[in-house]
Amino acid sequence: MxxxxxxxxxxxxxxxxxxxxxxxxxxxxxxxxxxxxxxxxxxxxxxxxxxxxxxxxxxxxxxxxxxxxxxxxxxxxxxxxxxxxxxxxxxxxxxxxxxxxxxxxxxxxxxxxxxxxxxxxxxxxxxxxxxxxxxxxxxxxxxxxxxxxxxxxxxxxxxxxxxxxxxxxxxxxxxxxxxxxxxxxxxxxxxxxxxxxxxxxxxxxxxxxxxxxxxxxxxxxxxxxxxxxxxxxxxxxxxxxxxxxxxxxxxxxxxxxxxxxxxxxxxxxxxxxxxxxxxxxxxxxxxxxxxxxxxxxxxxxxxxxxAGVNTVIVESTDQYAAMLRNLAFTLSLYSGQMCTTTQNILVPKDGIATDEGHKSFEQVGQDLAAAVDKLLSDPRVVGAVLGAISAPQTVQRTQDAATKGRVLLASRAVDNPDYPQARMHTPTIVALTQGDWATYARECFGPVSFLVATEGAQGALQTADATLREHGALTLGVYSTDRAFIESSVQLSRRARVALSINLTQGVYVNQSSAFSDYHATGGNRAANASYTTLAFVADRFVVVQRREHVAAPPAA
Amino acid sequence: MxxxxxxxxxxxxxxxxxxxxxxxxxxxxxxxxxxxxxxxxxxxxxxxxxxxxxxxxxxxxxxxxxxxxxxxxxxxxxxxxxxxxxxxxxxxxxxxxxxxxxxxxxxxxxxxxxxxxxxxxxxxxxxxxxxxxxxxxxxxxxxxxxxxxxxxxxxxxxxxxxxxxxxxxxxxxxxxxxxxxxxxxxxxxxxxxxxxxxxxxxxxxxxxxxxxxxxxxxxxxxxxxxxxxxxxxxxxxxxxxxxxxxxxxxxxxxxxxxxxxxxxxxxxxxxxxxxxxxxxxxxxxxxxxxxxxxxxxxxxxxxxxxAGVNTVIVESTDQYAAMLRNLAFTLSLYSGQMCTTTQNILVPKDGIATDEGHKSFEQVGQDLAAAVDKLLSDPRVVGAVLGAISAPQTVQRTQDAATKGRVLLASRAVDNPDYPQARMHTPTIVALTQGDWATYARECFGPVSFLVATEGAQGALQTADATLREHGALTLGVYSTDRAFIESSVQLSRRARVALSINLTQGVYVNQSSAFSDYHATGGNRAANASYTTLAFVADRFVVVQRREHVAAPPAA
Structure with a gap:
């Protein structure tokens, strides 16, 4: 055979x-x-x-x-x-x-x-x-x-x-x-x-x-x-x-x-x-x-x-705790060193509506920091989820990022009993405002996320639109209970040509893509010019060379 | 509907x-x-x-x-x-x-x-x-x-x-x-x-x-x-x-x-x-x-x-007259102003075997010139086949080409009773040797073909290989009664990534491609980077933008 x-x-x-x-x-x-x-x-x-x-x-x-x-x-x-x-x-x-x-x-x-x-x-x-x-x-x-x-x-x-x-x-x-x-x-x-x-x-x-x-x-x-x-x-x-x-x-x-x-x-x-x-x-x-x-x-x-500037917009949620758990895992997985990890989390400066009542921007930040802390409080989870920092420069970049705004969650070094020399650091979350464009509108690779206080939900859409247009992204997420706002996010994702994850609260994360189902990157923005996997990824890797010659006509039927 | x-x-x-x-x-x-x-x-x-x-x-x-x-x-x-x-x-x-x-x-x-x-x-x-x-x-x-x-x-x-x-x-x-x-x-x-x-x-x-x-x-x-x-x-x-x-x-x-x-x-x-x-x-x-x-x-x-340097190799034929008629039509159609028209016709300097006996290089040249002359001796054919010269520079280029070698067929101006001002000129054929690389190894757009005397059939293959490698082509033709030589041409066409027409003697011409059947250009050599039509021509013109959200599990079966 x-x-x-x-x-x-x-x-x-x-x-x-x-x-x-x-x-x-x-x-x-x-x-x-x-x-x-x-x-x-x-x-x-x-x-x-x-x-x-x-x-x-x-x-x-x-x-x-x-x-x-x-x-x-x-x-x-x-x-x-x-x-x-x-x-x-x-x-x-x-x-x-x-x-x-x-x-x-x-x-x-x-x-x-x-x-x-x-x-x-x-x-x-x-x-x-x-x-x-x-x-x-x-x-x-x-x-x-x-x-x-x-x-x-x-x-x-x-x-x-x-x-x-x-x-x-x-x-x-x-x-x-x-x-x-x-x-x-x-x-x-x-x-x-x-x-x-x-x-x-x-x-x-x-x-x-x-x-x-x-x-x-x-x-x-x-x-x-x-x-x-x-x-x-x-x-x-x-x-x-x-x-x-x-x-x-x-x-x-x-x-x-x-x-x-x-x-x-x-x-x-x-x-x-x-x-x-x-x-x-x-x-x-x-x-x-x-x-x-x-x-x-x-x-x-x-x-x-x-690299792009991956973004999540948080407009509202009816599953506040599950949303925080989902985001905390995304930020922690491999210490944020995935090309798909969320960097910018855009939250209206006046806070959001949730199933647990109104949450101020400050409160969202504290709760997200707490969710990450809780996730990483279990040493087994740390070893399994966090991993080590690939490049020494990433540690430096993380420390630098903390000076760019108000630190909601500080990165801390973590011990690994199996590998005492391991370079392990938890994520940091830094609060910024919509005006801090120079900081958040470029990739900051590593365990760094920016929680950006935007001018309302429209300001979040505008901020996402501007960063995606300029830098592209591999992932975009939105949390909202308002279908009209979700539709605006869909339009944004179409305009920016980036995949959108809506209200992720279960065991699927914005930074994960599932082969045979999720296209990884669209290939249509500055973060990537190709996608895993479309026909475009394969069809231009070969050409067709033909040859032709006369033959006698087949006998008439 | x-x-x-x-x-x-x-x-x-x-x-x-x-x-x-x-x-x-x-x-x-x-x-x-x-x-x-x-x-x-x-x-x-x-x-x-x-x-x-x-x-x-x-x-x-x-x-x-x-x-x-x-x-x-x-x-x-x-x-x-x-x-x-x-x-x-x-x-x-x-x-x-x-x-x-x-x-x-x-x-x-x-x-x-x-x-x-x-x-x-x-x-x-x-x-x-x-x-x-x-x-x-x-x-x-x-x-x-x-x-x-x-x-x-x-x-x-x-x-x-x-x-x-x-x-x-x-x-x-x-x-x-x-x-x-x-x-x-x-x-x-x-x-x-x-x-x-x-x-x-x-x-x-x-x-x-x-x-x-x-x-x-x-x-x-x-x-x-x-x-x-x-x-x-x-x-x-x-x-x-x-x-x-x-x-x-x-x-x-x-x-x-x-x-x-x-x-x-x-x-x-x-x-x-x-x-x-x-x-x-x-x-x-x-x-x-x-x-x-x-x-x-x-x-x-x-x-x-x-543009590329379209080439036909003539190694031998068992349909000499039909081959000449086919080539004559190719060279005459729209006065050679197709991107697919043959420019270089490679013939061993010692001549070729045909069904009409051995033909010297000189004889092939004379016979091809005569075939073009005969085709264009009918004014109705001239009007239908030849057409007019698109750009004035092409006329000049045709005249210049005639100074580069021995003229086997001179271009002549033609009258058009319906359009007295028409810019009409018949094709010229110029004899060169394999050493005249500087002349034939670049595109000479218009009613100009070079009949190149090569060092045997292998010299023809080598010449074609070198010109195709350097300049690409949209079309390649071969005339041969030797299947081994045809196979060498097939290998050449594969290496050069150019479409091959073998022994065309009937109403199909090397410069014509038939939609839905012939791929026009391979997109794999310097003459073109895309083909009419492959998936590669269309698949990268769009991207896939996806969105995903949780839904409740469907009821178990």
């Missing part, structure tokens, strides 16, 4: 789910021993430990040396030494691997990728531990977001790529009547051909979740891929790349179709990004480098997810 | 045809009175005559004056005065019209556009005559390419836009099990929202065929459109824009959703192209302005069709 046939049900499930967009996942998010095996977690952690402080087992062309670039937010010693390869050698190897991969066709490629994804899934605990150690995510989040949820997004990308390629028939008989003369008949072939070498640049916080979509979309559509992980979160990407290479080699294909690029020299990435053979770049990271890529890597089509 | 339901069969036909890619067209290409009506041609010509020398009936916001910019290649007096409108006013009017158009949804928009297209079809003779007078195309070609074939491409764009939008469900119930706890249930809505104002920049030679795809694709996906025709081919676009505006107004929609932009000041177009609200640009024209747009209109997604 071909790999495609082996995994056909998985593909069909993903196609069905992404078309109907109800809840679906083939990869269980609960890290239960019953699902993953009794020893799976211990085995995964042991597998990671066996890699630490050693040469990572990856042999690629053009190796010029080994580099160890990772510094764990938990203070763990990583010290994995990865190959540094000459950009020209990686590009040449990718190009050499391309024709064979192209010739495999959509079915062949999809089968290989689904097999690799299935193996990645089986190593979820290993990858999760690598994600945790390198990003600072809490263990459960590292498992879910770095394992099954990332795998969902990979499968989604494969499914969309399949759908786009399936839109192109392999061949056709073109039979054009010519009145009384014999018809003109041509045999036509249509081939899906990738655009060329794809570069996938990962981020420090979600090294699999944000890397897999571009990686699998580019591969599925016929392109070789060079994965350039963030220097601080290499291991999860390196393991994933190795699994892909292993499956390729087993299938008798050139493993250099997928390679890992890493260097301590930033010029290395720039050289790759500007290489004439690089036809597409998937990038997750800062606006600064995203803009650099847009300005300088002009030969490539850029799929970029950068 | 809604407009969508009225035209549903037309849409379904297009969807079916573009999926199977056999021959199909709902718009008859034969300008027969039986099909179009006994007086249709005369009526269409009279309708155009009634517009000449007058103010074109188009009232748009921000009009600052009237401009007449058209100079007919046939020497006819056009003198139609179009409104010149301030770019800011056009953009503001487009933005004002957008929300209503967006709210109409995919069905509503598609219905309106199919109604407009049907009306455009009914006015095929009028538009054809406008195309003929402004571009110089022969009457029959102006009818076919400017009328039904352009309408086919418009319908194709609408169908692909529909398909891409239909991939997004309007809503979903997301129901996530929570073990023993009640499920999490959310109602989600997904809206297709255009990216913003679209600018569609037309060319001088195919003012409808190359304008309709971007125009209809952008509109269907929810974007307002500003049509900027080439100053010398405004009338066909203006009539089309007026029909769209008429249907919009009838439906109670803002007609300024589609406007015409024209000015004698080139800065006008540049200002529009760089406007921050302009989110996409469709462009057909020179590499020079295409590059300017890519460099300067960076806020917009560019869909560009420019």
């Amino acid at each position: 071909s790999l495609f046939d082996t995994h056909r049900a998985l593909l069909d499930g993903a196609l069905q789910a992404s078309a109907t967009r109800g809840y679906w996942s083939p990869f269980p998010e609960v890290a239960s021993p019953k699902v993953y095996g009794e020893t799976a977690q211990a085995d995964g952690q042991a597998a990671v430990r066996a890699l630490l402080g050693r040469d990572f087992p990856l042999a690629q062309p053009g190796e010029v040396g080994r580099v160890a670039t990772e510094d764990s937010p938990y203070g763990a010693q990583i010290g994995v030494r990865y190959p540094e390869c000459a950009p020209e050698a990686l590009v040449a190897a990718a190009q050499a691997a391309e024709p064979q991969w192209q010739a495999l066709g959509a079915r062949g490629r999809t089968g290989v990728l689904l097999e690799a994804l299935t193996r990645i899934h089986k190593r979820s605990h290993e990858i999760a531990h690598a994600v945790m150690l390198t990003t600072g995510q809490g263990p459960m989040m590292a498992f879910q977001a770095g394992g099954p949820h990332a795998q969902d997004r990979a499968l989604e990308a494969i499914a969309y790529a399949w759908k786009a390629m399936a839109d192109v028939p392999g061949e056709a008989l073109w039979n054009k009547p010519q009145g009384k003369n014999p018809p003109l008949v041509m045999q036509k072939h249509f081939e899906v051909v990738g655009r060329g070498v794809a570069l996938v640049i990962g981020c420090a916080t979600f090294p699999t979740w944000n890397t897999y979509p571009g990686l699998f979309a580019a591969l599925a559509t016929g392109n070789p891929v060079i994965v350039k992980p963030h220097p601080n979160a290499v291991l999860p990407a390196a393991i994933s790349v190795n699994i892909l290479r292993e499956v390729l080699a087993e299938q008798g294909l050139d493993a250099n179709l997928v390679t890992l690029a890493l260097s301590e020299d930033p010029a290395h990435t720039q050289q790759l990004a500007r290489h004439p053979a690089v036809a597409s770049i998937d990038f997750t990271g800062s606006n600064e480098f995203g803009r650099w890529l847009a300005d300088n890597a002009r030969q490539a089509r850029l799929y970029a997810e950068m | 809604s407009l969508f339901d009225t035209h549903r069969a037309l849409l379904d036909g297009a969807l079916q045809a573009s999926a199977t890619r056999g021959y199909w067209s709902p718009f008859p290409e034969v300008a027969s009175p039986k099909v179009y009506g006994e007086t249709a041609q005369a009526d269409g010509q009279a309708a155009v005559r009634a517009l000449l020398g007058r103010d074109f009936p188009l009232a748009q916001p921000g009009e600052v004056g009237r401009v007449a910019t058209e100079d007919s290649p046939y020497g006819a007096q056009i003198g139609v005065r179009y409104p010149e409108c301030a770019p800011e006013a056009l953009v503001a009017a487009a933005q004002a019209a957008e929300p209503q158009w967006q709210a109409l949804g995919a069905r509503g928009r598609t219905g309106v556009l199919l109604e407009a297209l049907t009306r455009i079809h009914k006015r095929s003779h009028e538009i054809a005559h406008a195309v003929m007078l402004t571009t110089g195309q022969g009457p029959m070609m102006a009818f076919q390419a400017g009328g039904p074939h352009a309408q086919d491409r418009a319908l194709e764009a609408i169908a692909y836009a529909w398909k891409a939008m239909a991939d997004v469900p309007g809503e979903a119930l997301w129901n996530k099990p929570q073990g023993k706890n009640p499920p999490l249930v959310m109602q989600k809505h997904f809206e297709v929202v255009g990216r913003g104002v679209a600018l569609v920049i037309g060319c001088a030679t195919f003012p409808t065929w190359n304008t309709y795809p971007g125009l209809f694709a952008a509109l269907a996906t929810g974007n307002p459109v500003i049509v900027k025709p080439h100053p010398n081919a405004v009338l066909p676009a203006a009539i089309s824009v007026n029909i769209l505006r008429e249907v919009l107004a009838e439906q109670g929609l803002d007609a300024n959703l589609v406007t015409l932009a024209l000015s004698e000041d080139p800065a006008h177009t540049q200002q529009l192209a760089r406007h921050p609200a302009v989110a996409s640009i469709d462009f057909t024209g020179s590499n020079e302005f295409g590059r300017w747009l890519a460099d300067n209109a960076r806020q917009a997604r560019l869909y560009a069709e420019m």
Whole structure:
């Protein structure tokens, strides 16, 4: 049985789910021993430990040396030494691997990728531990977001790529009547051909979740891929790349179709990004480098997810306590280091109506601070939810932010008994007014939120509109009991082209998106120019090359 | 009945045809009175005559004056005065019209556009005559390419836009099990929202065929459109824009959703192209302005069709005479002014094997020249096939080309009894060698072809490979009786990402593409970055804006 046939049900499930967009996942998010095996977690952690402080087992062309670039937010010693390869050698190897991969066709490629994804899934605990150690995510989040949820997004990308390629028939008989003369008949072939070498640049916080979509979309559509992980979160990407290479080699294909690029020299990435053979770049990271890529890597089509100013508008609520709990979790999860975490919470300066009576702006601030405090008063919750701070600069940024307004909730350092060196800090909430545009109307990455007192509910809409127009966002939330106000928020979300979550009070958070159902980013504002996953994310990664020639007319019926 | 339901069969036909890619067209290409009506041609010509020398009936916001910019290649007096409108006013009017158009949804928009297209079809003779007078195309070609074939491409764009939008469900119930706890249930809505104002920049030679795809694709996906025709081919676009505006107004929609932009000041177009609200640009024209747009209109997604170096390789043939007739027609049609016309014909310097025995390079050249001469010896063929030269510079370019090598066929001026001032010139064929790279490896637009003597058949492949790599192409042809050589050409076409026509000897020409079957341009080489029509041409013209909120769990089954 071909790999495609082996995994056909998985593909069909993903196609069905992404078309109907109800809840679906083939990869269980609960890290239960019953699902993953009794020893799976211990085995995964042991597998990671066996890699630490050693040469990572990856042999690629053009190796010029080994580099160890990772510094764990938990203070763990990583010290994995990865190959540094000459950009020209990686590009040449990718190009050499391309024709064979192209010739495999959509079915062949999809089968290989689904097999690799299935193996990645089986190593979820290993990858999760690598994600945790390198990003600072809490263990459960590292498992879910770095394992099954990332795998969902990979499968989604494969499914969309399949759908786009399936839109192109392999061949056709073109039979054009010519009145009384014999018809003109041509045999036509249509081939899906990738655009060329794809570069996938990962981020420090979600090294699999944000890397897999571009990686699998580019591969599925016929392109070789060079994965350039963030220097601080290499291991999860390196393991994933190795699994892909292993499956390729087993299938008798050139493993250099997928390679890992890493260097301590930033010029290395720039050289790759500007290489004439690089036809597409998937990038997750800062606006600064995203803009650099847009300005300088002009030969490539850029799929970029950068930073925006995520906003929640609080106009009123009939579930005050549940709203506060929901917001508190959003602000605390991974210490606000998600690209989807709410930064600005806009509240009318005269307060809001709630099921617990009118609440002043001040009271909302105190209650939200208390809700965060309460959530993080349980050490087990702290370890599971908060995680560690990925970059040292983020701690500094958090402290600086506290000087910009009135501190409603101070950030505090937290101990982690398992990792005494862990860089852990709780969120801060700073009160501002609508006039403090210079502070809140730019991204302040990390455990920082601004509670902004606006000129009424209309002032909140205006403030959101202005910040979204200027900076974009990945998420927008609204709390209101007034359907007319909600409708105004819907219009705002449409105008700003940002996803809207309305009155979240249960176990769904504005910063979470569910693969196969929620589109992650719209791609229509400054925070991102692409979405996980739409046809637009995959359809321009390949072209159709046709050939046609005359054939004799088929016999008349 | 809604407009969508009225035209549903037309849409379904297009969807079916573009999926199977056999021959199909709902718009008859034969300008027969039986099909179009006994007086249709005369009526269409009279309708155009009634517009000449007058103010074109188009009232748009921000009009600052009237401009007449058209100079007919046939020497006819056009003198139609179009409104010149301030770019800011056009953009503001487009933005004002957008929300209503967006709210109409995919069905509503598609219905309106199919109604407009049907009306455009009914006015095929009028538009054809406008195309003929402004571009110089022969009457029959102006009818076919400017009328039904352009309408086919418009319908194709609408169908692909529909398909891409239909991939997004309007809503979903997301129901996530929570073990023993009640499920999490959310109602989600997904809206297709255009990216913003679209600018569609037309060319001088195919003012409808190359304008309709971007125009209809952008509109269907929810974007307002500003049509900027080439100053010398405004009338066909203006009539089309007026029909769209008429249907919009009838439906109670803002007609300024589609406007015409024209000015004698080139800065006008540049200002529009760089406007921050302009989110996409469709462009057909020179590499020079295409590059300017890519460099300067960076806020917009560019869909560009420019110029390449179209090539035919002649290795051998078993239908020598039919091959020559086919090539002669290709070179003569519209005096080689199609973006798909063959420029370089590569022939081994030692000649080729044919069904009429071995033919030397010299002989092939003489025979091809004779075939063109013979085709154009009939004055009726000249009028129908050749047409007039769109731009005076093209005549000069043709003369210059003749000095670059040995002239196998000289261009000659031709009289047109109906239009004594017509600028008509037959094609020239110039012999070069493989070493004359500087001459043949760039576009020489117009009735100029180079017959290049290559170092054997392999030299022909290498020459084609090098020129296609450097300049791209819209078309590639090969003549060979050797399947291995054809396979090498197939590999070349895949590598160069260009469509290949093999052994064309009947009534299909390398420079013609058939809507719903042939993809026009691959979008994968330097000649064009987009294709008529793939999902990639439509899928990134809109984003999906979602909203979600909790709902009570549905009752258990």
